[in-house]
Amino acid sequence: MALRELVNKIVPIKEDFSIKSLLGFKKTPLNVLVFFMIMGLLLLLVWGLAQFLMHGHHAYNVTREHPWGLLISGYIFFVGTSTGLCIIASLGHVFGIKEFNHIGKRTTLLAIITLLPGFIIILTEIGHPVTMMIYNILTPGITSAIWWMGTLYGLVLTFIILEFGFALRGNHKWAVRLGIGGLIADVAAFTTLGSVFAYLVARPIANGPFIPLYFLLTAVVSGAFFMFMIYGFKHKLNFPEEVKITLVKLAKILGLLLAVTMFFEWWRIITAIYGDMPERADTMMRIIASTSFQLEVLFAMVIPFVIILVSKGTALKALFFSSIAALISIFLMRNDMVHHAQMMPMQMLKKTEYQLAPTWIEYSPSPVEWAIAVGALGVCFLLYYVAEKAFDLDEDDHH
Amino acid sequence: MARYGMALDYKNCINCKACETACKEENGILMGADKHRIWVGTGEIEGQYPLLDLTSNVFHPSQCQHCDNAPCEEVCPTQATYTDENGVVRVNIDQCILCSYCMNACPYDARYVDDRTMTVDKCNFCAETRLARGETTTACQNTCPTKVRIFGDLDDPNSEISEVLRTREHYSLKAHLGTKPKLFYLT
Ligand code: SF4
Ligand code: SF4
Ligand code: SF4
Numbered sequence: 085m086a087l088r089e090l091v092n093k094i095v096p097i098k099e100d101f102s103i104k105s106l107l108g109f110k111k112t113p114l115n116v117l118v119f120f121m122i123m124g125l126l127l128l129l130v131w132g133l134a135q136f137l138m139h140g141h142h143a144y145n146v147t148r149e150h151p152w153g154l155l156i157s158g159y160i161f162f163v164g165t166s167t168g169l170c171i172i173a174s175l176g177h178v179f180g181i182k183e184f185n186h187i188g189k190r191t192t193l194l195a196i197i198t199l200l201p202g203f204i205i206i207l208t209e210i211g212h213p214v215t216m217m218i219y220n221i222l223t224p225g226i227t228s229a230i231w232w233m234g235t236l237y238g239l240v241l242t243f244i245i246l247e248f249g250f251a252l253r254g255n256h257k258w259a260v261r262l263g264i265g266g267l268i269a270d271v272a273a274f275t276t277l278g279s280v281f282a283y284l285v286a287r288p289i290a291n292g293p294f295i296p297l298y299f300l301l302t303a304v305v306s307g308a309f310f311m312f313m314i315y316g317f318k319h320k321l322n323f324p325e326e327v328k329i330t331l332v333k334l335a336k337i338l339g340l341l342l343a344v345t346m347f348f349e350w351w352r353i354i355t356a357i358y359g360d361m362p363e364r365a366d367t368m369m370r371i372i373a374s375t376s377f378q379l380e381v382l383f384a385m386v387i388p389f390v391i392i393l394v395s396k397g398t399a400l401k402a403l404f405f406s407s408i409a410a411l412i413s414i415f416l417m418r419n420d421m422v423h424h425a426q427m428m429p430m431q432m433l434k435k436t437e438y439q440l441a442p443t444w445i446e447y448s449p450s451p452v453e454w455a456i457a458v459g460a461l462g463v464c465f466l467l468y469y470v471a472e473k474a475f476d477l478d479e480d481d482h483h
Numbered sequence: 484m485a486r487y488g489m490a491l492d493y494k495n496c497i498n499c500k501a502c503e504t505a506c507k508e509e510n511g512i513l514m515g516a517d518k519h520r521i522w523v524g525t526g527e528i529e530g531q532y533p534l535l536d537l538t539s540n541v542f543h544p545s546q547c548q549h550c551d552n553a554p555c556e557e558v559c560p561t562q563a564t565y566t567d568e569n570g571v572v573r574v575n576i577d578q579c580i581l582c583s584y585c586m587n588a589c590p591y592d593a594r595y596v597d598d599r600t601m602t603v604d605k606c607n608f609c610a611e612t613r614l615a616r617g618e619t620t621t622a623c624q625n626t627c628p629t630k631v632r633i634f635g636d637l638d639d640p641n642s643e644i645s646e647v648l649r650t651r652e653h654y655s656l657k658a659h660l661g662t663k664p665k666l667f668y669l670t
Contacts, residue, residue, distance in 0.1 A: 140601055141581065148517045148595045151583035211581020211601050219561035219578045230584050231560035285554060285660050286590030430592035 095252040101474045114320075122469070125462025129204075132455030136208045143452040147445075150426050154449035155209035157419035158457030160277065161306070162202030162464070163237065164299060164418070165411075167274040168307020169195035170244060172334070174267045177260045183330045187311075189251045190477040192263070194314060195244055195270075195307075197467040199237075201460035208456050229280040236273035243269055252475055274303050281425050288364040289371075290425040294352055301345050305384070306414045308338040309407040314468070316404035323400060335397030342389040349381070367428050370444065376420050384413035423447055485636040486570035487608050488549065488665035489621075490647050495629040496542040498523050502623035502632075509612050509622035512604075517595055520606040521546040521623055544631060546623070547572060547593035547606040548656060548664030555585035555594065555605075563602075570637075570665065571610050576602040590657050591664075608634070637665065 091097055109115050135143045146153040173191035176184030207213045216234075225231045243266030251259040278296030285291055311334060315327060323331060356368035371377050388406045391399050427445050449457070471477070506512060506521045524543035530536040549572050550556075556564045556572060563578035564585055579602035586594045586603060597604040608614060609621045624632035635644035653667040 141596070142598070146583070148586065149592065151586040151596075209582075211583075212579070215578065216561065216580040216582075219563070219580065223562040223578060225558075225560045225562045227557045228560040228584065229558065230582055234560065280584070283558065284588055286588065286657075426587065430590060 095249050096476070097474045098476060106470065106473055118317075118465075122462050122465045125459050126466065127459075128455045129459025129462055132452050132459055133208065135452040136456065139452075141211055143450060145448060145450040145453065147447070149429060149445045150423075150447040152422050152426060153447060154419055154453040154457050155205050157415070157422045158460065159202050159206040159209060160299075160418040160422070161415045161457075162198050162205065162460065163277065164274060164303045165306045165310050165414075166195045166199040166202065166240075167270045167300075168303040168305065169198060169310060170240075170266055170270040170307075171304050172307050172311060174263050177256070178263055178267060181333070183333050186326060186478065187330055188259075188263075189248070191311065192244055192248045192251060193471050193475070193477060194310065194468070196241075196248060197464050197471065198310065199241055199244070200467065201463045203237075203241075204463060205456055205460050229276055229283055233273060233276045233280060236269055236276055239269045240266060240273050271300065275300050281421075284425065286430065287425055287428065288361065289356065289367045289428065294348075295421070298345075298348055298352075301341060301348065302414065302417075305338065305341050305345060306411065308334055308341070309384075309388070309410045309414065312400070312403050312407035313411060316400075316407070321401050321404060328400065331400055331403075332397045335392050335400070335403060339389060339392035339397060342385050342392070346381075346385050346389070349385075363428050367424065370427070371420075371424050374420070376416055380413040380417040380420065382413075384410045384417055419449075484568055486638040486665075487634065488570070488637040488644055488667065489608075489624070490633040490644050490653065490667045490669055491544060492629075492631050492633070492669045493543055494541065494669075495631050496523065496544050497629055498525055498542040499628060501626045501628060502544060505622040505626035506606070509609060513598055518597070519595065520593075520604065545591070545656070545666070547589075548591055548662065548666040549606075549608065551663035551665060552661055554588040554590065554660075554662060558584045558588040560584065567610065569608075569610070569614070571608045571614075572605070573607045573610060574603055574605065576600050579603055590660055590662060 088097070109119070144153060144155070169191050172184070173188050173195060175181045176186075176188045210216050220231060220234060224235075243262050247259050247262035247266050250256075250262060275296040278299035281287075281290040282292060282295045312331065315323070315331060319327060353368060353372060357365050359365065383406070388403065388410055391402050391406055395402070426447070429443070429445055500523055503519060503521055503523065506519075507514070510520065512518055512520060522545060524545060526539045526541060528535055528537070529539040549570065551570070553564070553566065553572050556566060560582060561578045561580055563575050563580070565573060565575065567573050576597075581596065581601055581603065583596075583603070586596075594603050594605045596602070609618075613621060619635070621632070621634050624634045633644050633647055635642035637645060637648075639645060647669065648667060652670045654670065655664040655667060658664065
């Protein structure tokens with residue numbers, strides 16, 4: 085078992101970790117269901133990746149007028165959740181909120197395993213990922229938000245993996261230092277991703293400081309929902325006292341952030357509509373009239389907010405279920421955001437183009453796009469399962 | 484070394500689409516409604532007979548504006564989009580990673596994906612074909628039966644385009660975005 089010793093030298097792995105321990109889960113109906121769900125998601129991803137390798141972008145429903153689709157939104161969903169988790173992970177050791185100390189290691193791990201599926205997705209969205217790696221270095225486009233975003237996310241991954249490694253080794257000093265580095269890089273990276281949209285001068289609905297700020301806020305929101313989901317599953321809704329205290333605190337923070345998010349949305353809508361400016365007011369009217377927007381406000385903001393408000397953050401079971409609905413809504417919310425930025429046709433002089441009058445641009449993802457964006461979740465769950473078996477994720481007592 | 488631009492006497496356009504065909508022929512552009520470097524915008528005639536609004540039926544030929552301050556170039560992460568020594572905004576297909584950022588950033592919908600190379604393509608003032616052969620006209624300009632397009636060096640005060648821009652009123656599209664287009668519409 086030379087490999088095991090080698091790995092153990094770098095990061096300590098659990099004594100009883102083996103392929104056998106991985107397969108030896110208790111065959112309860114819930115576990116079996118989760119097993120099949122993960123396998124199903126992974127199969128979906130593999131099929132999607134195979135289609136991508138065979139047909140490239142032809143397998144997607146993106147068009148000249150709507151060049152960004154579900155894969156961009158899937159990427160935003162995962163890396164945004166990761167940024168949120170990274171911020172939550174730092175609440176304890178970096179910001180000194182001691183109730184969060186004991187979740188630091190597990191949350192950092194969650195940040196890693198949500199970042200990786202994001203990377204898988206973006207590599208299939210970029211038409212030529214290998215060319216990207218070469219020319220990002222040879223001829224960096226330093227005025228490009230995409231260049232900065234990519235570079236910063238490279239840094240983020242390095243930081244948080246090292247942070248996790250040091251935390252596993254019990255080296256808190258370095259874990260915290262790297263945690264601070266990771267936090268700064270992560271906030272910079274995700275807000276830069278927001279700026280990819282915010283810089284689009286040609287698209288009044290996206291242009292301006294709103295999206296980067298909104299990204300930062302909703303990142304923490306989506307990270308918090310992810311925490312409730314994972315902890316709910318882990319403890320099968322029977323939370324030990326220590327976890328309960330942390331989650332109630334997290335719920336309160338979440339409640340506050342949801343209130344701020346709704347406030348943000350409100351003023352964004354009003355300022356976009358007021359004055360009836362073309363390309364902005366009409367786009368916003370169309371957004372608020374869409375069912376998907378109404379559902380996302382309801383499930384990702386209003387319902388969880390009401391639960392937290394009424395129960396003062398203590399209704400953890402209700403929050404668990406509403407978190408799952410909220411995460412699905414946030415996934416769709418990312419898709420909506422990307423779509424909203426593009427749905428207004430560039431008016432130009434193309435009053436009619438090849439006999440077709442330009443109308444609102446429609447987009448619906450292809451099966452391959454769905455398979456990759458949703459299937460990537462399988463990677464996330466699988467990695468979590470393996471990590472849970474392999475590493476000691478609960479904080480040491482000595483802290 | 485030149486700074487190429489184009490003036491369009493667009494009111495002369497008769498919507499024959501010869502320019503679209505010539506561009507496809509000269510530059511080997513794929514067939515398909517989405518695959519175009521150049522287009523003619525047409526408006527449905529408005530109003531009820533006999534009160535027809537004839538001005539609504541004007542034709543607007545257009546293509547990449549070769550912006551001096553090009554958003555597509557600014558957002559490109561690998562500098563695949565660049566302005567060449569003649570002021571022509573071009574795409575280096577070896578460097579393009581198909582991130583599609585430029586397609587979203589261009590305010591003029593001037594870019595599309597070439598299915599052969601799976602990279603972004605756009606009007607390049609025939610830089611790889613006619614200009615490369617030493618000619619000084621573009622295919623769309625050359626073919627136009629009503630001579631809508633005037634193509635030439637904006638830096639040369641004696642060029643036809645400089646002369647026209649000095650003597651005739653003109654405007655640029657979405658100039659308020661600060662893109663500084665090098666396509667000029669003559670009024
Ligand atoms: S018109 Fe579009 S593609 Fe052409 S230079 Fe301007 S921004 Fe770039
Ligand atoms: S699609 Fe190609 S040309 Fe356009 S921004 Fe990306 S790398 Fe540059
Ligand atoms: S200048 Fe050349 S490349 Fe550009 S639209 Fe005209 S024919 Fe096509």
